[in-house]
Amino acid sequence: MAEQSPPSGFPSGSPSRWAAWLQQASEPFFLLNRKRRLRFVNAAMERMLGQASEQLLGINCSGRRTNEPLGHALRVPPEVVQGRVEIVRRALPNARVGPPWWEITFVPLSGNDGLLGILGRVQVIAPPPIPTASGKPRAFSEALMALRLQTAQQFSMDLLRGEGVAMQRLLAQVRLGMQTRTPIWLIGEPGSGKSTTARIIHHQGVTREGTFARIRPATLPNHLVASMLLGLGGLLNNPHLGCLLIDSPEHLSADVQHAILDWADDAPASAPRLILASGQSADLAVQSGGILPEFAARFAVLEISVPPLRSRIDELPRIVRSMLEAIQQTSDTPIPSISQEFNEILKAYSWPGNLRELREALTHAVRAANDPGQKSDGKLDASLLPRGILEVLRFARIPPRTVSNTSQPFLALDPILEQVERRMIILALKKTNGNRAAAAEMLGIWRTRLLRRIDALKIED
Numbered sequence: 001m002a003e004q005s006p007p008s009g010f011p012s013g014s015p016s017r018w019a020a021w022l023q024q025a026s027e028p029f030f031l032l033n034r035k036r037r038l039r040f041v042n043a044a045m046e047r048m049l050g051q052a053s054e055q056l057l058g059i060n061c062s063g064r065r066t067n068e069p070l071g072h073a074l075r076v077p078p079e080v081v082q083g084r085v086e087i088v089r090r091a092l093p094n095a096r097v098g099p100p101w102w103e104i105t106f107v108p109l110s111g112n113d114g115l116l117g118i119l120g121r122v123q124v125i126a127p128p129p130i131p132t133a134s135g136k137p138r139a140f141s142e143a144l145m146a147l148r149l150q151t152a153q154q155f156s157m158d159l160l161r162g163e164g165v166a167m168q169r170l171l172a173q174v175r176l177g178m179q180t181r182t183p184i185w186l187i188g189e190p191g192s193g194k195s196t197t198a199r200i201i202h203h204q205g206v207t208r209e210g211t212f213a214r215i216r217p218a219t220l221p222n223h224l225v226a227s228m229l230l231g232l233g234g235l236l237n238n239p240h241l242g243c244l245l246i247d248s249p250e251h252l253s254a255d256v257q258h259a260i261l262d263w264a265d266d267a268p269a270s271a272p273r274l275i276l277a278s279g280q281s282a283d284l285a286v287q288s289g290g291i292l293p294e295f296a297a298r299f300a301v302l303e304i305s306v307p308p309l310r311s312r313i314d315e316l317p318r319i320v321r322s323m324l325e326a327i328q329q330t331s332d333t334p335i336p337s338i339s340q341e342f343n344e345i346l347k348a349y350s351w352p353g354n355l356r357e358l359r360e361a362l363t364h365a366v367r368a369a370n371d372p373g374q375k376s377d378g379k380l381d382a383s384l385l386p387r388g389i390l391e392v393l394r395f396a397r398i399p400p401r402t403v404s405n406t407s408q409p410f411l412a413l414d415p416i417l418e419q420v421e422r423r424m425i426i427l428a429l430k431k432t433n434g435n436r437a438a439a440a441e442m443l444g445i446w447r448t449r450l451l452r453r454i455d456a457l458k459i460e461d
Helices: 020-024 043-049 069-073 142-153 165-178 194-203 222-230 254-266 282-287 293-299 309-331 340-348 354-369 387-396 413-431 436-443 447-456
Strands: 029-033 038-041 086-091 101-111 114-125 184-187 211-215 241-247 273-278 302-305
Touching: 029 043, 038 043, 043 114, 086 142, 165 194, 165 302, 165 309, 184 194, 194 211, 194 241, 194 273, 211 222, 222 254, 254 293, 282 293, 309 340, 309 354, 340 387, 387 413, 413 436, 413 447, 436 447
Parallel strands: 184 273, 184 302, 211 241, 241 273
Antiparallel strands: 029 038, 029 114, 086 101, 101 114
């Protein structure tokens, strides 16, 4: 291999100083100058292409019309020129469809004078061919693969960032789950992020070349669940499926559970990976009678707990910022600044609906803040939150609190119910001028029960 000189705009020096580590890399690397012409390829790139560097240097990869198939495959996305790292999938040179694919990572290198060049890495993605009815492997266009890659990037590990012990444990367990096709049992409250966690494991793990599907047995008749899973063309027999999420598996009938066990006995190594999401552990699901013991033993190999939002109050500001950025990207809506009162209300609420409820509340507040009829002063304030959240806090008479490390429920149900009951009794007594029999009739309860509640709640006439 001939020595390659540094690209224009890069520090001078012998190739051994700036490229020796790239030459030793087993993965193909290349370097483009600021004009997006190929100025360096390492030995792995030469081996992959079957060409020497002298035949490759100078090829235009700007994306403009070119007669060079390699230049078309390595064309630089416009986001990279603007300073962003991008990952794309391209068909091989002289090919229009794949697989196999080139997964190319473009890293912009900037200096005081702007863009110096672009470092690229190529990874060959060649999933096992899936034959079609004609017997030929199924091919996909670049546009479809770009859409799939974009979806995968939306479910990155960044969504699980956190400094608490529970989140660090979750992150470690997810990394472990990504490396194998072992069945996983996800445990978490409604809205805590079980579905998102399952998608992260799929899109960042060994099953990412397949598709992702989700089924909720609680919303479907048993015969339809069996048909969707194991019938003709069922999900578990779909060669394109990489991962299947079964939401609330305790709603699977015993017959369907037995059928899935029979399927697993004969399933090939490339069969879809099963992830089951539940509000309780597999042991508790067995004790409650919803899950067969042998089903739990087979599919609860790795149990992962997704912590509720109330145990992550310290991380609430970061979570809110991340959600607001996502809302802005998906709706193209400007995000107002956040008032101190808004932050305090978010911290005071217990979020029984977890991340899902928080996302809905923020979406509601942003929509209200951008309503011309609202007087928001350009800020997200407490008045823009859903009325239900404000009513719960008002009934509970809970002042805004500072951030706490407690993992216990902050907003207990009993005190709230007592406050509501107290107000209703006082209102009934007021409307009946203190006539307890009439007040009991108005409330729809026996007079003796009303008297007991008046004493218990220490309501004075």
